Amino acid sequence: MSKLLIVGTVAFDAIETPFGKTDKILGGAATYIGLSASNFNIDSAVVSVVGEDFPDNYLDLLKVNHIDIKGIEVVKGGKTFFWSGKYHNDLNTRDTLDTQLNVLADFKPVVPEDYKDAEYVMLGNLHPLVQLSVLEQVNNPKLVVLDTMNFWMDNTLEDLKKVIAKVDVITINDEEARQLSGEHSLVKAARIIENMGPEYVVIKKGEHGALLFNKEQVFFAPALPLEEVFDPTGAGDTFAGGFIGYLARTGDISFENMKSAIIYGSNLASFCVEKFGTERMQDLSNEEVSERLYQFKKLTQFETQLD
Amino acid sequence: MSKLLIVGTVAFDAIETPFGKTDKILGGAATYIGLSASNFNIDSAVVSVVGEDFPDNYLDLLKVNHIDIKGIEVVKGGKTFFWSGKYHNDLNTRDTLDTQLNVLADFKPVVPEDYKDAEYVMLGNLHPLVQLSVLEQVNNPKLVVLDTMNFWMDNTLEDLKKVIAKVDVITINDEEARQLSGEHSLVKAARIIENMGPEYVVIKKGEHGALLFNKEQVFFAPALPLEEVFDPTGAGDTFAGGFIGYLARTGDISFENMKSAIIYGSNLASFCVEKFGTERMQDLSNEEVSERLYQFKKLTQFETQLD
Numbered sequence: 013m014s015k016l017l018i019v020g021t022v023a024f025d026a027i028e029t030p031f032g033k034t035d036k037i038l039g040g041a042a043t044y045i046g047l048s049a050s051n052f053n054i055d056s057a058v059v060s061v062v063g064e065d066f067p068d069n070y071l072d073l074l075k076v077n078h079i080d081i082k083g084i085e086v087v088k089g090g091k092t093f094f095w096s097g098k099y100h101n102d103l104n105t106r107d108t109l110d111t112q113l114n115v116l117a118d119f120k121p122v123v124p125e126d127y128k129d130a131e132y133v134m135l136g137n138l139h140p141l142v143q144l145s146v147l148e149q150v151n152n153p154k155l156v157v158l159d160t161m162n163f164w165m166d167n168t169l170e171d172l173k174k175v176i177a178k179v180d181v182i183t184i185n186d187e188e189a190r191q192l193s194g195e196h197s198l199v200k201a202a203r204i205i206e207n208m209g210p211e212y213v214v215i216k217k218g219e220h221g222a223l224l225f226n227k228e229q230v231f232f233a234p235a236l237p238l239e240e241v242f243d244p245t246g247a248g249d250t251f252a253g254g255f256i257g258y259l260a261r262t263g264d265i266s267f268e269n270m271k272s273a274i275i276y277g278s279n280l281a282s283f284c285v286e287k288f289g290t291e292r293m294q295d296l297s298n299e300e301v302s303e304r305l306y307q308f309k310k311l312t313q314f315e316t317q318l319d
Numbered sequence: 320m321s322k323l324l325i326v327g328t329v330a331f332d333a334i335e336t337p338f339g340k341t342d343k344i345l346g347g348a349a350t351y352i353g354l355s356a357s358n359f360n361i362d363s364a365v366v367s368v369v370g371e372d373f374p375d376n377y378l379d380l381l382k383v384n385h386i387d388i389k390g391i392e393v394v395k396g397g398k399t400f401f402w403s404g405k406y407h408n409d410l411n412t413r414d415t416l417d418t419q420l421n422v423l424a425d426f427k428p429v430v431p432e433d434y435k436d437a438e439y440v441m442l443g444n445l446h447p448l449v450q451l452s453v454l455e456q457v458n459n460p461k462l463v464v465l466d467t468m469n470f471w472m473d474n475t476l477e478d479l480k481k482v483i484a485k486v487d488v489i490t491i492n493d494e495e496a497r498q499l500s501g502e503h504s505l506v507k508a509a510r511i512i513e514n515m516g517p518e519y520v521v522i523k524k525g526e527h528g529a530l531l532f533n534k535e536q537v538f539f540a541p542a543l544p545l546e547e548v549f550d551p552t553g554a555g556d557t558f559a560g561g562f563i564g565y566l567a568r569t570g571d572i573s574f575e576n577m578k579s580a581i582i583y584g585s586n587l588a589s590f591c592v593e594k595f596g597t598e599r600m601q602d603l604s605n606e607e608v609s610e611r612l613y614q615f616k617k618l619t620q621f622e623t624q625l626d
Contacts, residue, residue, distance in 0.1 A: 052625075102503065196409065199546045220527040223544060232541040232618050237530060239506045262624045271621040305623065311539050312619050314578040316612065317569045318359075 014260040016056040017127045017153075018045050019146045020136020020249070021116065022066070022074075022084060025289060026096040029103065029243050037289040038070045039095065041136035041159065044246035047293040048253025048280045049134075050077040051301055052261035057127045059083035059146060061119045063090035073294065083124045090115035103241050104218060123149040132260040135179065136249060137161055140171035147178055155265050157181040158210070159252045162188050177209035180265075183252050185216045198223060199230070212267075214255070214274060216248055224274050226267050233274040234311060236282040236304070243288045247281045250293065254280035279304050321567040323363040324434045324460075325352050326453045327443020327556070328423065329373070329381075329391060332596060333403040336410065336550050344596045345377045346402065348443035348466070351553035354600040355560025355587045356441075357384040358608055359568035364434045366390035366453060368426045370397035380601065390431045397422040410548050411525060430456040439567040442486065443556060444468050447478040454485055462572050464488040465517070466559045469495050484516035487572075490559050492523045505530060506537070519574075521562070521581060523555055531581050533574050540581040541618060543589040543611070550595045554588045557600065561587035586611050 025039030042058045049056055057080035062071075064086060074081050091114040099106045121142055131154040135143040140160070147156065158179040164172045165188065176182060182205060186198060192208075193201035202213040202225035213225040219241070221234040254277035259265055262272075279301060286292045332346030349365045356363050364387035369378075371393065381388050398421040406413045428449055438461040442450040447467070454463065465486040471479045472495065483489060489512060493505060499515075500508035509520040509532035520532040526548070528541040561584035566572055569579075586608060593599045 197546055199544050217527070220524070221541070230544050230618060231621070232544070234528070234539040234541065237506050237537050237539070239504055258625070264624065268622075269624065272623040275621055275623070311537060312621075314538070314582055314619075315575075316579040316582070317571065317576065318565070 013055055014132055014263055015127060015130040016049055016054050016132040016134065016256060016260045017059065017123065017130035017146070017150065018042050018049070018056060018134045018136060018253075019059040019121055019143065020045055020134075020138055021093050022058065022060040022062050023093040023095060025245060026094070026110075027243055027245050027288060028098040030099070030101050031242055032288070034288050036094065038073065039245065039289060040093070041138070041249045043074070043290060044249035044284065044293070045134055045136050045253035045256075046074060046079040047077055047290055048250040048284070049257030049260070050079060051254070051280065051296060051298070052257040053078070054257060054260045056080065057083050057124055057130075059121045059123055061085045061087060061115050063087050063092040063115045066092045080124070080127070083122065083127065085119075085122070087115040097245070099244065103244055121146050121149075131155070132256055133157070134252060134256045135159065135175065136252070140164055140168055140175045143175045144171070144178075147175070155180050155256070155259060157183065157252065157256050159183045159249065160188075161185075162191055165191050173208060176205075179210050181212040181214060182210040183214040183216060183248070183255070185218065185248065189213070189215045199225075212270060216251060218244070218247070222251065222274050222278060224270055226270075229267055231267075231271045231274065233271075233278045235278055236307060236311065238282065238285070241285045244285050245289060247284050250284040251277035251281040254278075275305070275308055279308055320362055321439055321570055322434060322437040323356055323361050323439040323441065323563060323567045324366065324430065324437035324453070324457065325349050325356070325363060325441045325443060326366040326428055326450065327352055327441075327445055328400050329365065329367040329369050330400040330402060332552060333401070333417075334550055334552050334595060335405040337406070337408050338549055339595070341595050343401065345380065346552065346596060347400070348445070348556045350381070350597060351556035351591065351600070352441055352443050352560035352563075353381060353386040354384055354597055355557040355591070356564030356567070357386060358561070358587065358603060358605070359564040360385070361564060361567045363387065364390050364431055364437075366428045366430055368392045368394060368422045370394055370399040370422045373399045387431070387434070390429065390434065392426075392429070394422040404552070406551065410551055428453050428456075438462070439563055440464070441559060441563045442466065442482065443559070447471055447475050447482045450482045451478070451485075454482070462487050462563070462566060464490065464559065464563050466490045466556065467495075468492075469498055472498050480515065483512075486517050488519040488521060489517040490521040490523060490555070490562070492525065492555065496520070496522045506532075519577060523558060525551070525554070529558065529581050529585060531577055533577075536574055538574075538578045538581065540578075540585045542585055543614060543618065545589065545592065548592045551592050552596060554591050557591040558584035558588040561585075582612070582615055586615055
């Protein structure tokens with residue numbers, strides 16, 4: 013059985029959407045990635061940091077989903093990373109209302125001994141130097157996937173480029189791909205980003221789906237058309253967790269299999285947005301995921317009557 | 320062999336994009352629809368109107384592509400409809416610089432006698448009362464497809480609703496679907512529009528592809544990721560022409576076959592945007608269309624190792 017190592021935030025979020033608002037609830041990139049990947053029954057561990065204020069039942073929630081949490085440092089007297097945001101009416105854009113780094117400010121990640129040989133490594137959104145530190149602690153993984161965002165492009169671009177040079181796959185959104193490459197065309201942007209290091213470039217377009225690039229090859233996975241998106245928080249992380257979870261489960265990192273991996277990423281992300289925070293991801297059944305895979309096939313597969 | 324009747328503008332366009340600008344060139348919804356549908360070697364005829372200033376070689380271009388033009392009225396002393404537009408840098412939005420209705424202002428469409436029994440009718444973008452008049456002249460067609468735009472929603476909504484009530488398929492873009500339905504969610508919008516009459520609703524999202532709705536069913540066709548979009552003019556009409564052309568050629572109006580039809584629509588539209596105006600559509604070969612269909616399959620078709 014392959015092992016998946018995940019680094020990223022485990023955090024409190026407070027979210028406001030047109031449909032309501034939450035107090036501090038469970039959030040963080042590693043949380044969403046871990047819950048999403050847990051649908052593939054693989055061995056996984058999270059490396060992260062929380063404060064003493066972080067509730068045990070949140071950690072239990074990860075454990076119940078078979079995520080190893082011994083790599084989550086609990087800082088005595090520390091406070092957990094907190095993010096608060098408000099989505100606009102179209103749910104495509106949001107304002108950050110508050111960001112409190114707290115224990116994340118001095119985070120030194122320590123990879124658990126039994127995950128140094130993890131075959132699959134997911135570098136969730138975090139400071140590039142933290143991501144680099146994790147990479148330096150693992151032995152020759154089979155596949156490293158990097159997720160990042162514009163904040164690091166704006167503030168720590170040189171460090172970010174060092175990470176980008178070392179990974180196999182990068183997942184970013186369309187605007188970030190344009191920012192990083194300086195090209196508006198996503199086809200051109202992907203080619204430039206490939207030249208920075210990653211063999212595979214995944215460009216997430218939110219409700220417009222996701223593109224997977226590798227040299228001259230390209231694959232597209234749509235987002236499932238939903239009646240209502242309730243809360244987009246964590247959708248990108250859930251997508252990444254589904255992507256790498258499926259690859260770790262199947263053990264096949266060919267381009268053909270990555271096609272299915274981004275379909276699974278889109279599949280799981282389509283659940284994530286149906287409820288606030290991680291709520292929908294907590295009780296997801298294999299049957300629901302299988303049923304939705306069938307919907308994705310009906311949505312995208314066709315047979316022509318001419319040639 | 321099925322017959323396809325097309326009504327729409329045959330016009331002069333002057334186009335400016337970030338890549339250059341044109342003088343008055345051949346344009347118009349019916350022109351693009353006709354050229355696109357001509358790739359399926361079906362019998363087709365255009366009902367439209369032009370002025371005496373319209374060059375013979377433009378009409379010859381339609382004839383060479385086996386489009387019957389006897390339904391195109393040439394008004395003595397009249398001037399042809401003229402549209403001029405300038406695209407913004409992202410090519411997703413444009414400003415209309417000039418619109419001269421000219422002979423279109425008093426257009427009374429006359430369906431040629433031998434096309435009154437056309438099985439397929441494409442109502443291209445025009446005044447809804449002109450579209451209605453065409454519908455009143457045909458005998459019980461197998462499939463009627465309507466294309467329209469926000470201009471008619473803004474100015475002649477009641478007339479437009481009368482046409483919408485009489486057609487089988489409507490093709491509009493995402494913003495128009497939201498405007499017509501009052502719903503932001505495209506899934507909800509499609510359901511409301513179905514209740515206005517059409518059994519099938521096609522929502523065009525430009526570079527983000529197109530959705531086909533029918534009751535509880537939905538299918539998605541992506542746009543082909545292109546290095547560069549040169550000129551988007553006519554892409555929506557070319558899409559519609561490919562859609563109905565494929566259906567007329569195969570004679571199968573099931574939902575399953577409409578899936579392939581919107582793939583063909585996307586296929587042909589992906590050529591249209593590669594050059595200014597109709598230039599790319601004029602010399603398109605069957606081999607090129609087949610080759611691009613193969614690209615669409617590689618772009619969208621997948622096989623999972625888990626179910």
